[in-house]
Amino acid sequence: MKNIIVLNGSPRKGNTLALIEAFTAGAERAGHKVTRFDLQKLNIHPCLGCCRGGKDSASPCVQKDGMEQIYPAYREADLVVLASPLYYWNVSGQLKSAFDRLFAVAECDLNYTNPVKESVLLMAAEGHEFEEAEYWYDRLMGHLGWKSLGKVLCGGVMEAGAIAGKPELLTAERLGESL
Ligand SMILES: Cc1cc2nc3c(=O)[nH]c(=O)nc-3n(C[C@H](O)[C@H](O)[C@H](O)COP(=O)(O)O)c2cc1C
Numbered sequence: 001m002k003n004i005i006v007l008n009g010s011p012r013k014g015n016t017l018a019l020i021e022a023f024t025a026g027a028e029r030a031g032h033k034v035t036r037f038d039l040q041k042l043n044i045h046p047c048l049g050c051c052r053g054g055k056d057s058a059s060p061c062v063q064k065d066g067m068e069q070i071y072p073a074y075r076e077a078d079l080v081v082l083a084s085p086l087y088y089w090n091v092s093g094q095l096k097s098a099f100d101r102l103f104a105v106a107e108c109d110l111n112y113t114n115p116v117k118e119s120v121l122l123m124a125a126e127g128h129e130f131e132e133a134e135y136w137y138d139r140l141m142g143h144l145g146w147k148s149l150g151k152v153l154c155g156g157v158m159e160a161g162a163i164a165g166k167p168e169l170l171t172a173e174r175l176g177e178s179l
Helices: 015-029 067-078 093-100 129-144 167-177
Strands: 004-007 031-036 077-085 118-124 147-154
Touching: 004 015, 004 067, 004 093, 015 031, 015 077, 015 118, 015 147, 015 167, 031 067, 067 093, 077 093, 118 129, 129 147, 147 167
Parallel strands: 004 031, 004 077, 077 118, 118 147
Antiparallel strands: none
């Protein structure tokens, strides 16, 4: 059984959420535990770059906001799902800010290493130009030494709900089930 957290960077109930729900259905069917964080609702502030965190492992950042809910779950997680709409060729600000703030966890470690995890990328977009977002994700995986288990990138979806019937939903479900 894997402990999975989903960082949902979409602010609306739309295509990214549909991918997350399909992935979650598959993962839960396979016996894994999935916890989703809807970042928009958590009032997460961007990183201040102060490098003064890490003194309290339960609450490592100097900023006390919605990340307080994520830090304990992140520590326990085997797999972190990064889910986001494509916003100007990259992940949303919500996801970027939350991920930057995970840096504080590394500050708890004298060797400045983030815990090693597995990861999955789920994204939705109007077009099909995911290259920059994939580059960011791939660089992150390489830098952190994480193992990516897959990406599901669904282009051609603009309005919320446009993803209905798209094959990427099945791909996401199967990815969750295959873990
Ligand atoms: C601020 C903003 C920027 C966007 N930038 C892009 C983009 O660069 N490329 C693209 O294909 N779609 C872009 N889109 C469209 C969204 O990626 C698309 O509507 C997606 O399905 C939204 O996912 P959601 O339903 O989970 O919110 C943008 C939308 C917004 C609101």
